[in-house]
Amino acid sequence: MKxxxxxxxxxxxxxxxxxAEEAAEVIADYRELLFCKGETDAQLVQELGTxxxxxxxxxxxxxxxxxxxxxxxLALFPVVMTIWLFAREHHSPAAACLAVLGALFSLIWFQAxxxxxxxxxxxxLFLGAQVLFLLLAAGVFFSLxxxxxxxxxxxxxxxxMGQTVTWGFRSAGLFSALLALWxxxxxxxxxxxxxxxxxxxxxxxxxxxxxxxxxxxxxxDTSAPQWWLPYLLQGGVTxxxxxxxxxxxxx
Amino acid sequence: MLKKEVLELCLLQMLLKEDQYGYELLKRLHSAFPDxxxxxxxxxxxxxxxxxxxxxYQGRQxxxxxxxxxxxxxxxxxxxxQLLAQWQSLQRAMEELGIL
Numbered sequence: 612m613k614x615x616x617x618x619x620x621x622x623x624x625x626x627x628x629x630x631a632e633e634a635a636e637v638i639a640d641y642r643e644l645l646f647c648k649g650e651t652d653a654q655l656v657q658e659l660g661t662x663x664x665x666x667x668x669x670x671x672x673x674x675x676x677x678x679x680x681x682x683x684x685l686a687l688f689p690v691v692m693t694i695w696l697f698a699r700e701h702h703s704p705a706a707a708c709l710a711v712l713g714a715l716f717s718l719i720w721f722q723a724x725x726x727x728x729x730x731x732x733x734x735x736l737f738l739g740a741q742v743l744f745l746l747l748a749a750g751v752f753f754s755l756x757x758x759x760x761x762x763x764x765x766x767x768x769x770x771x772m773g774q775t776v777t778w779g780f781r782s783a784g785l786f787s788a789l790l791a792l793w794x795x796x797x798x799x800x801x802x803x804x805x806x807x808x809x810x811x812x813x814x815x816x817x818x819x820x821x822x823x824x825x826x827x828x829x830x831x832d833t834s835a836p837q838w839w840l841p842y843l844l845q846g847g848v849t850x851x852x853x854x855x856x857x858x859x860x861x862x
Numbered sequence: 863m864l865k866k867e868v869l870e871l872c873l874l875q876m877l878l879k880e881d882q883y884g885y886e887l888l889k890r891l892h893s894a895f896p897d898x899x900x901x902x903x904x905x906x907x908x909x910x911x912x913x914x915x916x917x918x919y920q921g922r923q924x925x926x927x928x929x930x931x932x933x934x935x936x937x938x939x940x941x942x943x944q945l946l947a948q949w950q951s952l953q954r955a956m957e958e959l960g961i962l
Contacts, residue, residue, distance in 0.1 A: 637908075639930075640908075640930065643884065643928075643929065644884070644900070644904070658892070659899060659900050660899045660901045660902075664901065668902055668904075668905035669901070669904065669905045
């Protein structure tokens with residue numbers, strides 16, 4: 612292993628295993644150590660251990676276990692919601708509660724993390740992708756509702772249309788869950804602004820579940836005036852809360 | 863008294879004489895205990911720093927990253943005395959048992 616690749620791996624391991632300040636210190640120390648080392652590259656691992664082991668030795672195991680527990684708990688929210696995406700029951704009100712709970716927990720947990728220093732190009736790219744997905748999904752959803760409520764012909768046979776839309780929302784939800792987990796890792800390894808990706812991921816997941824539960828509901832009485840109002844209300848509140856919490860997470 | 867404390871004693875003993883550059887400490891100790899990885903020694907040095915027994919400061923640069931030097935604190939001197947006393951009593955016990 613080359614010195615530069617050893618340092619890259621060590622830096623990644625340190626930012627994952629250690630709190631930001633300690634990670635910076637350990638990385639700086641190893642940079643200095645590697646600079647002084649004259650040995651051949653092959654001896655590095657033998658002398659220092661693997662980058663993961665080296666960082667593990669340098670940190671306090673209790674703190675790392677605490678982070679792993681928090682990460683597991685935070686990851687549980689999108690994982691459970693993803694399972695609901697593929698289940699028969701979509702539990703949309705519970706999903707909205709989970710999204711808010713997860714968002715609040717992430718806001719509190721990462722509050723002590725480092726603030727963003729420069730412009731977060733990569734983060735805003737991911738957030739933009741999320742918004743795009745959300746707008747696309749919302750567009751499909753409301754077009755479908757409009758077609759159904761105005762008793763217009765849908766462009767595909769109803770069965771195919773239903774399957775396509777369902778899998779569209781499932782894919783959007785799955786993509787959001789992955790981005791939410793990516794956001795968690797970013798909040799630990801980069802800076803706390805990355806938790807906004809997690810919050811937005813949870814929001815999009817909750818909205819996808821709401822759309823699926825609305826589409827799959829057997830109790831839709833489209834002849835009743837404003838039958839869509841409860842769905843719109845729940846979606847509006849979830850979306851608004853999600854947007855507010857995403858904004859707070861960016862700070 | 864296990865190996866961890868022996869290594870700590872060695873680190874503190876080296877720092878008792880003079881402030882030392884981190885890499886120098888690791889190299890010297892690693893050559894005395896070749897079966898111990900340098901990362902493990904670095905972790906001990908870091909632990910001593912965290913516990914306030916040593917402290918670090920940036921020294922002169924030599925074309926590369928700033929050099930980090932370590933020095934003993936009064937708490938470190940006290941700890942060094944304790945470890946040395948433990949080591950001596952262990953040595954006496956071993957001698958009495960005819961091991962050494």
